[in-house]
Amino acid sequence: MAPAVSGAPKVNDDELDAATAAIVARLEQAGNDREEQLRLETWLWLDGPASIEGRVSDAPRQLALEMNRQVKATGTSEKGGASDVRAWSRLEEIDAPATVVSCALDVPAFDVRNREIAARIPGARYRNLPDVAHLPSLERPDLFAALIEDARRASA
Numbered sequence: 001m002a003p004a005v006s007g008a009p010k011v012n013d014d015e016l017d018a019a020t021a022a023i024v025a026r027l028e029q030a031g032n033d034r035e036e037q038l039r040l041e042t043w044l045w046l047d048g049p050a051s052i053e054g055r056v057s058d059a060p061r062q063l064a065l066e067m068n069r070q071v072k073a074t075g076t077s078e079k080g081g082a083s084d085v086r087a088w089s090r091l092e093e094i095d096a097p098a099t100v101v102s103c104a105l106d107v108p109a110f111d112v113r114n115r116e117i118a119a120r121i122p123g124a125r126y127r128n129l130p131d132v133a134h135l136p137s138l139e140r141p142d143l144f145a146a147l148i149e150d151a152r153r154a155s156a
Contacts, residue, residue, distance in 0.1 A: 001101045002110050002134055003117060007086030011109045019050040020107045038068050048105030048133030060138040091120040097155030098124040101147065105133040125154060 030036040100118035118126035
């Protein structure tokens, strides 16, 4: 699900679409304003960078905000779980069923990366979920569950 793979080339600022770059710039301007960071990150990940802010509302939005608020409260770096494993250079060694998923409203550069990941993993399936951004499990749990069931059936 929009996987981050250790050792992958970094997505550079010049690879970002205008909508994503604009939100990233606003995040940098937010400095230490945690509530502004939360608002912008929720727009980026839940609504999608090219979507209007608030596209996803109600319980999914409140859950996304609260989850991110808790993560930020720990003060843990986004690189906190990083390891020295360079999985990117070993994708062709994966010998297990894999479904690599992108979301149509997510950061476009992620889709480019996900297609490459799927192409490099032997036998991997690529799926693009329509009308959702980076957090389909919050936004459309029904669609997400169907995707998991489809992947399970395909690997049986």
